[in-house]
Amino acid sequence: MTQRVVVVGAGLAGAKVAESLRARGYAGSLVVLGAEPVRPYERPPLSKGYLQGSDERESVFVHPEAWYDEHDVDLRPDATVTSLDLASGHVVDAGGGRTAFDRLVLATGSAPRGLDVPGAELEGVVTLRTLADSDRLRARLSEARRVVVVGGGWIGLEVAAAARAAGCEVTVVVRGAAPLLGVLGPRMAGMFAALHRERGVELRTRSEVRALLPARRSGSLDGTAVGGVELLDGTVLPADLVVVGVGARPRVALAEDAGLVVGDGVHVDAHLRTSDPRVLAVGDLAAVAHPFLGHRVRVEHWDAALHHGETVAATVLGADEPYDRLPYFFTDQYDLGMEYTGWTGPEGGTDVVVRGDEDARELVAFWTRDGRVVAGMNVNVWDVVDDLQALVRSRAVVPPERLADTSVPIADLAG
Ligand SMILES: Cc1cc2nc3c(=O)[nH]c(=O)nc-3n(C[C@H](O)[C@H](O)[C@H](O)COP(=O)(O)OP(=O)(O)OC[C@H]3O[C@@H](n4cnc5c(N)ncnc54)[C@H](O)[C@@H]3O)c2cc1C
Numbered sequence: 001m002t003q004r005v006v007v008v009g010a011g012l013a014g015a016k017v018a019e020s021l022r023a024r025g026y027a028g029s030l031v032v033l034g035a036e037p038v039r040p041y042e043r044p045p046l047s048k049g050y051l052q053g054s055d056e057r058e059s060v061f062v063h064p065e066a067w068y069d070e071h072d073v074d075l076r077p078d079a080t081v082t083s084l085d086l087a088s089g090h091v092v093d094a095g096g097g098r099t100a101f102d103r104l105v106l107a108t109g110s111a112p113r114g115l116d117v118p119g120a121e122l123e124g125v126v127t128l129r130t131l132a133d134s135d136r137l138r139a140r141l142s143e144a145r146r147v148v149v150v151g152g153g154w155i156g157l158e159v160a161a162a163a164r165a166a167g168c169e170v171t172v173v174v175r176g177a178a179p180l181l182g183v184l185g186p187r188m189a190g191m192f193a194a195l196h197r198e199r200g201v202e203l204r205t206r207s208e209v210r211a212l213l214p215a216r217r218s219g220s221l222d223g224t225a226v227g228g229v230e231l232l233d234g235t236v237l238p239a240d241l242v243v244v245g246v247g248a249r250p251r252v253a254l255a256e257d258a259g260l261v262v263g264d265g266v267h268v269d270a271h272l273r274t275s276d277p278r279v280l281a282v283g284d285l286a287a288v289a290h291p292f293l294g295h296r297v298r299v300e301h302w303d304a305a306l307h308h309g310e311t312v313a314a315t316v317l318g319a320d321e322p323y324d325r326l327p328y329f330f331t332d333q334y335d336l337g338m339e340y341t342g343w344t345g346p347e348g349g350t351d352v353v354v355r356g357d358e359d360a361r362e363l364v365a366f367w368t369r370d371g372r373v374v375a376g377m378n379v380n381v382w383d384v385v386d387d388l389q390a391l392v393r394s395r396a397v398v399p400p401e402r403l404a405d406t407s408v409p410i411a412d413l414a415g
Pocket residue numbers: 008009010011012013014033034035036042043044045046047079080081082107108109110128129130155251254282283284285299300301302303305328329330331332
């Protein structure tokens with residue numbers, strides 16, 4: 001019988017493991033160790049409403065402060081786990097404390113990548129991952145005049161929108177021909193590029209950073225604060241704030257050092273068990289053998305962190321409930337809200353079919369492979385995600401004209 005579950009990592013995924021275990025009646029000991037000084041919170045608002053000052057601080061937390069005591073969850077903030085002793089069934093924290101477990105859940109998430117260029121350590125060069133990062137960035141945006149965002153991914157673009165809302169001049173440095181090109185393909189990536197250009201963002205596409213340059217103060221080099229971004233073609237973009245949004249990497253070190261099977265993330269089966277069945281992994285960290293997709297998938301999505309806990313609770317309590325949710329992601333930028341569900345994979349070979357009004361940015365886009373819808377994205381169109389997921393799951397071959405025909409409800413496309 002499981003007497004103690006220890007969760008390492010107090011983010012959304014770790015918090016939801018605790019919640020799901022208690023909701024399903026797990027009555028044993030439950031310890032959650034987290035490196036950050038605050039209780040678990042959600043990260044999406046950190047680059048959106050919270051960064052822009054429209055979401056209250058309290059609204060980002062996963063549970064009210066009292067919830068942990070009320071549910072007999074031993075939440076230990078400021079506790080960084082430094083190693084796993086799988087042989088004896090303990091985790092070891094930075095203070096040398098050892099906590100015994102019967103089942104261990106790894107929920108250490110991912111860490112932002114930095115820029116490996118000269119000047120990356122200058123003051124005013126920041127990344128965005130934590131609540132503290134978001135607080136600092138918000139304060140900086142209120143003072144900055146010229147912001148350069150390095151990276152045209154989701155977080156970079158959301159920060160660009162927040163910086164425009166704060167009245168800053170914004171340039172986004174993008175490696176490819178358009179932001180989000182790898183995820184969305186040229187047509188839909190072009191829509192996001194147009195949106196940002198309309199809002200006054202300068203997109204420097206096909207560009208890479210060579211160095212970050214120190215600011216000049218009163219004619220001399222200040223030496224500590226950033227003043228510009230030098231691109232590979234020699235262009236220098238003046239900047240008093242540089243936000244680096246070039247992706248994240250899963251924090252696999254603990255698992256790797258303990259000898260668990262790790263690739264891009266910690267390998268888990270559909271029940272979220274690692275190569276040691278006493279140890280599970282969730283959230284950004286977990287590379288899950290996905291039953292529907294038929295291959296391993298690791299996503300850095302809020303939805304997975306939100307729902308992996310239910311599978312962990314089932315697995316710990318002996319129920320056979322594999323994790324089979326389709327990947328789901330959302331973003332908000334200016335007045336554009338979108339949801340994306342499904343999986344196109346890195347192999348390409350998909351076609352895009354659009355229904356709705358592309359100019360007004362009110363549409364549903366379908367990605368098809370061999371006539372079957374593998375992913376869908378709704379932009380400023382709501383309440384269609386369940387229908388899109390059912391369509392993907394049906395694996396039905398649907399003619400493109402039918403997909404594009406707004407008179408056919410999405411729910412009827414599979415039939
Ligand atoms: C700014 C931002 C905006 C985002 N917006 C969206 C969005 O719009 N839509 C969407 O779908 N997804 C979004 N995401 C992604 C989403 O937030 C993540 O997928 C989610 O946070 C993953 O949760 P997690 O619990 O697995 O990991 P994390 O949230 O990274 O939490 C892991 C926790 O573990 C702690 N930890 C790490 N190592 C240790 C250790 N050794 N010991 C103890 N604790 C440790 C960390 O400090 C951290 O608190 C966004 C992410 C960011 C950063």
